[in-house]
Amino acid sequence: MKAALVVVAVWVGVSGVMGGNPQVKPTVGQVWPSPQMQQPNKTYVIVRPETFKFTTTGHDCDILRNATQRYMKIMFPTKGSRRSPIQPWSKTEAFTGYLDEVTINLMAPCEEKPYHDMDEHYQIKIDSPDAQGTGTIMAQSIWGILRGLETFSQMLIPDGSAFMVNSTQIMDFPRFGHRGLMLDTSRHYLPVAVLKENLDLMAMNKFNVFHWHLVDDQSFPYVSTAFPNLSKLGAYTERHIYTPANVAEIVEYARLRGIRVLPEFDTPGHTQSWGPGQPGLLTPCYTGSTPSGTFGPINPINEDNYNFLKDFFTEVTTKRFTDHYVHLGGDEVSFGCWESNPNITAYMAEHNITGDYSKLEQVYITKLLDVIAHLPNKNGYLVWQEVFDNGVKIANDTIVHVWKGGSKASEEMNKVTKAGYQTILSSCWYLNYINYGVDWHGYYDCDPTDFKGTDAQKQLVLGGEACMWGEYVDRTNLIARTWPRASVVAEKLWSAFDQTQSTDAATPRLEEHRCRLLGRGYGVEPLWPSFCEADI
Amino acid sequence: MKAALVVVAVWVGVSGVMGGNPQVKPTVGQVWPSPQMQQPNKTYVIVRPETFKFTTTGHDCDILRNATQRYMKIMFPTKGSRRSPIQPWSKTEAFTGYLDEVTINLMAPCEEKPYHDMDEHYQIKIDSPDAQGTGTIMAQSIWGILRGLETFSQMLIPDGSAFMVNSTQIMDFPRFGHRGLMLDTSRHYLPVAVLKENLDLMAMNKFNVFHWHLVDDQSFPYVSTAFPNLSKLGAYTERHIYTPANVAEIVEYARLRGIRVLPEFDTPGHTQSWGPGQPGLLTPCYTGSTPSGTFGPINPINEDNYNFLKDFFTEVTTKRFTDHYVHLGGDEVSFGCWESNPNITAYMAEHNITGDYSKLEQVYITKLLDVIAHLPNKNGYLVWQEVFDNGVKIANDTIVHVWKGGSKASEEMNKVTKAGYQTILSSCWYLNYINYGVDWHGYYDCDPTDFKGTDAQKQLVLGGEACMWGEYVDRTNLIARTWPRASVVAEKLWSAFDQTQSTDAATPRLEEHRCRLLGRGYGVEPLWPSFCEADI
DSSP states (O other): OOBOOOOSOOOOSSTTOGGGOOOOOOOSSOOSSOOSEEEOBSEEEEEOTTTOEEEEEEOOOHHHHHHHHHHHHHHSOOGGGOOOOSSOOOOOSEEEEEOOEEEEEEOSOOOSSOOTTOOOOEEEEEEOTTSBOEEEEEESSHHHHHHHHHHHHHHOEEETTEEEEEOOEEEEOOSOSEEEEEEESSSSOOOHHHHHHHHHHHHHTTOOEEEEEOOOSSOOOBOOSSOTHHHHHHSSSTTSOBOHHHHHHHHHHHHTTTOEEEEEOOOSSSOGGGTTTSTTSEEEEEETTEEEEEEEEEOTTOTHHHHHHHHHHHHIIIIIOOOSEEEOOOOOOOOHHHHHOHHHHHHHHHTTOTTOHHHHHHHHHHHHHHHHHTSTTOOEEEEEHHHHHTTOOOOTTOEEEEOOSTTOOHHHHHHHHHTTOEEEEOGGGBTTSOBSSOOHHHHHTOOTTOSSOOHHHHHTEEEEEEEEOSTTOSTTTHHHHHTTHHHHHHHHHHSOGGGGSOHHHHHHHHHHHHHHHHHTTOOOOOSSSOOOGGGO | OOBOOOOSOOOOSSTTOGGGOOOOOOOSSOOSSOOSEEEOBSEEEEEOTTTOEEEEEEOOOHHHHHHHHHHHHHHSOOGGGOOOOSSOOOOOSEEEEEOOEEEEEEOSOOOSSOOTTOOOOEEEEEEOTTSBOEEEEEESSHHHHHHHHHHHHHHOEEETTEEEEEOOEEEEOOSOSEEEEEEESSSSOOOHHHHHHHHHHHHHTTOOEEEEEOOOSSOOOBOOSSOTHHHHHHSSSTTSOBOHHHHHHHHHHHHTTTOEEEEEOOOSSSOGGGTTTSTTSEEEEEETTEEEEEEEEEOTTOTHHHHHHHHHHHHIIIIIOOOSEEEOOOOOOOOHHHHHOHHHHHHHHHTTOTTOHHHHHHHHHHHHHHHHHTSTTOOEEEEEHHHHHTTOOOOTTOEEEEOOSTTOOHHHHHHHHHTTOEEEEOGGGBTTSOBSSOOHHHHHTOOTTOSSOOHHHHHTEEEEEEEEOSTTOSTTTHHHHHTTHHHHHHHHHHSOGGGGSOHHHHHHHHHHHHHHHHHTTOOOOOSSSOOOGGGO
16 A cells, blocks of 8 residues: 555635635545544545445444445435535546445454443555455444444545545544533424434434433423323423333434433423422422422422432333433522422521522432432433532542533633543533524634643543533424534544644535535535535 | 404413423414404304315406415315314304305406505405304405415414314504515525425515525526526536526516515625626726736726626516516625726726725716616616615615614614605614524514604605525525514514514414414424424
8 A cells, every 4th residue: 555645635626616706615535523543545446336335354243234234325325316526526646446345344242332431443444456446444343333434434525426435544533432412302392303313413423422401391201101290291292202112212223323322311400390290309489488389499308209219210221221321410400499498498407507508409419319329220420510519429430511611611620620520521512502603613612621730630531512402493403503513523522632723624624524414415504605516 | 243352362271381381372373473453253163174165256367376276285284294283272262153165355356466565455254144154355456365365374273173263354454565585595505495485484474575685796696698607607506506497486486475576686796706707897906006816896997897787687677587676785895906906096086086985886886777777677776775875876766775783773764764765674684693592572672663753754664674694594594594583574564563562472472373384394493492283
């Protein structure tokens, strides 16, 4: 293989600069997020859809078979929907042969399901030693193979009825182990089909955690078999729900794409929708000495509630979700209702915490964490930053989810890691906050390790999550508003620090990636004045 | 008919307030935009899809036949997509009979195409004198009949396999004659199918002007037969275009819905994409004494350009578009390039306007207006406010389009009308400016006549337009981002002043309307945490 550090794609002509007005010129055949190491060559091979196939050496499993079938469809859509890139490839490289086969070499047995810190390394080699293209995707884990397949699919450059692929060697792995995207299915219901579409896009951007904020004040779409009244009385309607079969379908769909599903059941606040289905759970608010008929956060002084939580989370972690982790929420607890309730007041006096409602919150969280610590599967957990901020005693391996401060979360990241806790960052990646104009630069300029702290502290940063809260999104605008803005976060979390320092350099690559996703059939929105072949 | 001023729909139960958290409760069977006069009755009739039909007394024409067929499909979609309202109707009214027929009484011959200030009055009477429902939609013009059909379709309340309709009398007409929505097909191309979808939604909100900002700096998708190079070299690609057949299709689709298509060809600025296809049109910019290779606004001192403009606008107004009006743009002319050009400098010295570039702009606009004044069809025109602001002499019947100042455009509205010009307002209705949160209150609180001025001045306010500039929208997000936010503007422009003073009162009606549009198959976005039957 004649390795040479040349630029893979050289731009030609002004075909994309019509009207005399400079447009963003997309790259051709560049991979998003950027691989850690990529060595292009001065030759290219041609892939013909009719003859191309994936073959498997080494280990095999259902995830692999499903993935190769899936990527054949992604790479070779029906002729009608095939799109040529608007910027032609320069073809300064030499054609050296046809690539009729890519060998997938999984070097260790398949793991059954994705998990935190799973191995996602992979290598790709495309070459043509004897006027015949050869290609290999190899990895120690099925998760690496999945990432490699996505990368390979992005290297194909449509050329008439075939595809060109640069003879490239890639060695790739993620910078961070936790690369998440959070969706909220309480403020608006999101159909299963939309969640799947989002999982497709997550896989195409190498995200590996779908953080599912299932329930909140507004509605309780999650169906619990043990407590069916929660959704029966808490969902918007009896059709706005996720049945056990729906959840299983989502978990399986994600598993096949190397994506963990991290369920969140946020307590003690954000729980209004739990109330009707579980009498006694929420704190009755008082007006003077009489209950007002409204309710506040979970009632921390009702001991029955901890039995309920034990049974509820046991079902969640043993019968519905398969991930080791569960997100326990813990954010934004408002104290007004607790303050109004005379029984709470009496309890606090008795326990010498009168007036200190964050101490009361601590009572609740401490008991909840005790419930979680004794779950059958010994699950790990994440909490929103307030739980740490309020000084609640949390397990050493708790992951603290930092969300406050917008682009100024470095102080909190420093504090959390100084205290020895693992952390993930979302503050700068609240995609629901929309603005007129170009807003992705802020996402790209944000880095989870950009805080004062020791190397040991930085090691505790597991990654981050883009969040799309659901107040103003539903099936009509979720995909367009989330993507490709989440792609920007995906690259920050996957690619090397040095590769993600310039929005200028990212722009033409992001343009190609956006048109790629649009061409694959996903309604991802434009980021600037632009055009794609798939516009029409 | 026993008329009584009762509230048509009374809300029942808490079926929409699950989770104990107050949600916006949609109205049931309320019309958006609100009719000028509506007198509900204490009885209701039932419409059965199998037996219902429209009949015609009075005049008939293709527009009417097309409309009744269209509304049968809108009112009675295939069973699979039928949705019941989530809030049941209270049925405190008495059932009095089946409504098997609505008579359409068009009292004057059909006009061929919609035009400015066309008559849009209509009346609807639903009654049941002899245990048999009777219904009439009557109007002096086909345009009124179209508006009445939309209103009637919104009065149907799904009830099992049939529909309930309150025995209502409505007399309705628009507050303003110019109720427009502007789309920009230059920054991003919008497929014809999306433009049609938008026209559907416009008709469902009683808009009557589609202001089509066809071309701009970024691309020139409009195909001119006389000057084919404009799109050939100025469109994004040879597929990102609107052929004469496409334009005819859009104009006809709009005509059948009582919507005028107002084409805008914005000059002398915003014309970068015109340059490659029409050498000599744009001003060459200079670096020192040599041309820099870049171009500025249309070159006002090249006399050939006025012949070009004459031929170009003649084609536009005689062969492509049928409306009496054309929008001539005239906004945001930047002077930098003119300043750099020595020939321009010499011309200005010669004409004693050295240094005063708005005078030069005035030279251009004056000559352009002379071209327009001599077009074969003697078209009227609109201009953006700068043309007025810069003191250009414009025809007395020019319509000045006010767009600056956001919510503070009243000073400009006062000035324009004081000078005796007709005007339309867009400043507060730039839908492309998005923000996180609830932003429609600002649209609803804005009123085109909210400025200091005499009654005679207010009479010069023809209405307004919602604008969706295209920098950040294309087929993926245009419909969701434009609607139902444009619906808010639609009501401000149609309904009586007194009826549109409270966002609180509008909220449950807007919620019903949004779910209605969603249920009809349009991907219109949510405005707050909510749910619709059509979510799933």
